[in-house]
Amino acid sequence: MAADFPHLLSPVNIGPRLIRNRVLSTAHVPGIEEGGLPGPDYIAYQQARAKGGAGLQISGSAAIHRTGSVGQGRSLDNTAPGIVEGYARLADVIHDEGGTFLIQLGHAAGTVNDTDVGRPLLAPSGVQSSLIRETPRAMTLSDIDEMVEAYAAAAGKVRQGGLDGVEILGAFGFLPAAFLSPLSNQREDEYGGCLENRLRFSRRVIEAVRDAAGPDLIVGFRMPGDERVPGGLGVAELQEIAEHLAGTGKLDYLNVIAGTNYDRIQRMEHWPPTPAPHGLYVPLAAGIKARVAIPVFTTGRITDPAMAEDIVARGDADMVGMTRAQIADPNLVAKLRSNRADQIRPCIGANLCISTATEGKPLRCFVNPMAAREHAWGAAEPAVQPGRIVVIGGGPAGLEAARVAALRGHQVTLYEAAPALGGQLARWAKAPMSAEFAKTLSWYEDQLTRLQARVELGRPVTEADIEGLDASAVILATGARPAPSHPIDGAAGSPVRFLTPWEMLEAPPSDSHVVLIDEGGGRAGLAAIDAALDANRVTVITQDMAIGELINLNIRTPLYKRFLSAGAVFRPGEQVVRIEDRNLVTRNLYSGAQGRIEDVDCVIDWRGNQAVDDMVGAIAARGLDHQVIGDCLAPRQVHIAIAEGALAARQL
Ligand SMILES: Cc1cc2nc3c(=O)[nH]c(=O)nc-3n(C[C@H](O)[C@H](O)[C@H](O)COP(=O)(O)O)c2cc1C
Ligand code: SF4
Numbered sequence: 001m002a003a004d005f006p007h008l009l010s011p012v013n014i015g016p017r018l019i020r021n022r023v024l025s026t027a028h029v030p031g032i033e034e035g036g037l038p039g040p041d042y043i044a045y046q047q048a049r050a051k052g053g054a055g056l057q058i059s060g061s062a063a064i065h066r067t068g069s070v071g072q073g074r075s076l077d078n079t080a081p082g083i084v085e086g087y088a089r090l091a092d093v094i095h096d097e098g099g100t101f102l103i104q105l106g107h108a109a110g111t112v113n114d115t116d117v118g119r120p121l122l123a124p125s126g127v128q129s130s131l132i133r134e135t136p137r138a139m140t141l142s143d144i145d146e147m148v149e150a151y152a153a154a155a156g157k158v159r160q161g162g163l164d165g166v167e168i169l170g171a172f173g174f175l176p177a178a179f180l181s182p183l184s185n186q187r188e189d190e191y192g193g194c195l196e197n198r199l200r201f202s203r204r205v206i207e208a209v210r211d212a213a214g215p216d217l218i219v220g221f222r223m224p225g226d227e228r229v230p231g232g233l234g235v236a237e238l239q240e241i242a243e244h245l246a247g248t249g250k251l252d253y254l255n256v257i258a259g260t261n262y263d264r265i266q267r268m269e270h271w272p273p274t275p276a277p278h279g280l281y282v283p284l285a286a287g288i289k290a291r292v293a294i295p296v297f298t299t300g301r302i303t304d305p306a307m308a309e310d311i312v313a314r315g316d317a318d319m320v321g322m323t324r325a326q327i328a329d330p331n332l333v334a335k336l337r338s339n340r341a342d343q344i345r346p347c348i349g350a351n352l353c354i355s356t357a358t359e360g361k362p363l364r365c366f367v368n369p370m371a372a373r374e375h376a377w378g379a380a381e382p383a384v385q386p387g388r389i390v391v392i393g394g395g396p397a398g399l400e401a402a403r404v405a406a407l408r409g410h411q412v413t414l415y416e417a418a419p420a421l422g423g424q425l426a427r428w429a430k431a432p433m434s435a436e437f438a439k440t441l442s443w444y445e446d447q448l449t450r451l452q453a454r455v456e457l458g459r460p461v462t463e464a465d466i467e468g469l470d471a472s473a474v475i476l477a478t479g480a481r482p483a484p485s486h487p488i489d490g491a492a493g494s495p496v497r498f499l500t501p502w503e504m505l506e507a508p509p510s511d512s513h514v515v516l517i518d519e520g521g522g523r524a525g526l527a528a529i530d531a532a533l534d535a536n537r538v539t540v541i542t543q544d545m546a547i548g549e550l551i552n553l554n555i556r557t558p559l560y561k562r563f564l565s566a567g568a569v570f571r572p573g574e575q576v577v578r579i580e581d582r583n584l585v586t587r588n589l590y591s592g593a594q595g596r597i598e599d600v601d602c603v604i605d606w607r608g609n610q611a612v613d614d615m616v617g618a619i620a621a622r623g624l625d626h627q628v629i630g631d632c633l634a635p636r637q638v639h640i641a642i643a644e645g646a647l648a649a650r651q652l
Contacts, residue, residue, distance in 0.1 A: 015253070019100055023308065026297075029071055032045060032074070032362045036077025045372055050097035060106075067122045078153070088161045107169075108174055111129045124184060125184060144191065151168065151205045154166070165217035167221065171259075171260075180241060195240070199244055206219070221255065223245065225284025226258050243292060269557070274349030276349065303347045303349075328348075343446070370646070387652065388470055390475070392476050393476065393477035394455070396422075398475065399642075401475045402455075403448060403451065414454070466615075474624050479630060490578050498602075501606055504532060516541070517603060540568060540569070540570050549572075573590060574595065
């Protein structure tokens, strides 16, 4: 099947270097950098992607100056002592794997809140990002000179460290983009106003960086193809800007993305979660490619190698960013090369990776528990003494446990009480906004078949079965079920129907007024109501200050778009105190004022999950070697269940 990807897998010259294929891992901060340096965790993370065959890898934004950092030590920092030695260690490892690695030179301007004593945000003008609302200090001419020198100094350190080059981050409102865009540049001097003036800072940076990097390193520039916001840069002006940038003769490529962090919606949409369309920014790259003679890269929800192949074959771009795709499966290219494209663990656009990164935590992937734990966990070794492993429960925890146990050479039998695998993940896959989660289940089914694990569906394991279990060890992963509703005055005599989220996902009503009381938080309640959204009137009420308060903004933003566009009514800061016939009487938590939600047909009173742990005692009593994992240990998030599955299987 490698023959199916002749364009994607073909080498390409980017400036002075030959890159082994067209698959790009674009800049991202995995949040495991240590004090601004690439430590063992970071190096192992990037090594896994180089070993897996990535053509070109780019670090996340590495601050060129102390005013421009993004992650308080959890991203690379060119000003950190020891950075050159760190780059050298990284370079050795990546080059040994045949990879090519660039450092992204970043200054976050006014778009990322990382202020401190003596460290205000610096930007062309004192314009706030509509998301972080910190007012930066407008740069003086000497600040501009200092920043240009800082970009050059950073490039010099990358050169000294033996890496392959740099990418100047000129998108997302970072410093060069902030100067380019009239949205953030209101200067009246030679750096503001007409396009030539707004280009001046980028030109100076490009020139200084090229001088410091020399002719034998790659120098690229990441730019938007459309800022997609009123007052920002549009497609036509950015194509003109691309011509000017390429016309400097100093750049080896343009890497085209979209949006700007100066705008709260666009900050979220340049890395959209499911169900955003795949490859949504390809037309922007193709439009720029038609105007310039240097290579152009594209990125944005490209997870399917067949789509990536078509992009290169059509000539829309020279390299294809498959960043989250390689977070989910670092061996993507290796699998393409060895005719195993159908075994790639799919990125399903859950955006946990982005949520964790923007919260300043180590990256976590919804589907791949190894991501950013490569060093901490190491490879799963074959079992010293293969045994007979019984896994009870085929939700995310049980599926991963069964897979890893079988991979290690154990003989695995998985019992699932339901007629299909997947547990709560399968239920979420019924909601339109998370339908793509079904890909993960298909992948597990296929993997378990290949690994010859025995799967018994519709087969609950009861206490009576335990005596006869032929197992050297048991993994209990029976999951959780929705907690019961809280008593509400008047509920007993009312015609309002109470449904659990599961019942709503299984059989959503139509032409009804459905109310979600969201006291469980997270995505589950909202996923349930998502299933009802298109054919019903929907109201969501919560005591939280906002609907979905605990959900990271990068996921909450598209949820809001869908819910509010479909006419859902949000009532944060309120609780339901009583039911009177078909009306819910509400109370505002802060004012105490009473209100009403009228003509209600169904209520989901979502209070979170409770563990299904009935079998734990019986298994322990039988003296079986066993482990309890996932939600049946305590209800938590899917990625934690999957990680516990992996760890349990490693201990066998
Ligand atoms: C965890 C994470 C951190 C990111 N950090 C950066 C960054 O530092 N600089 C940057 O230019 N893009 C950053 N991005 C955006 C990616 O480069 C890329 O544009 C985005 O993930 C969309 O591409 P994909 O759909 O192939 O993942 C980050 C993405 C992720 C997932
Ligand atoms: S967390 Fe979700 S979006 Fe991010 S890489 Fe994993 S599957 Fe893809």
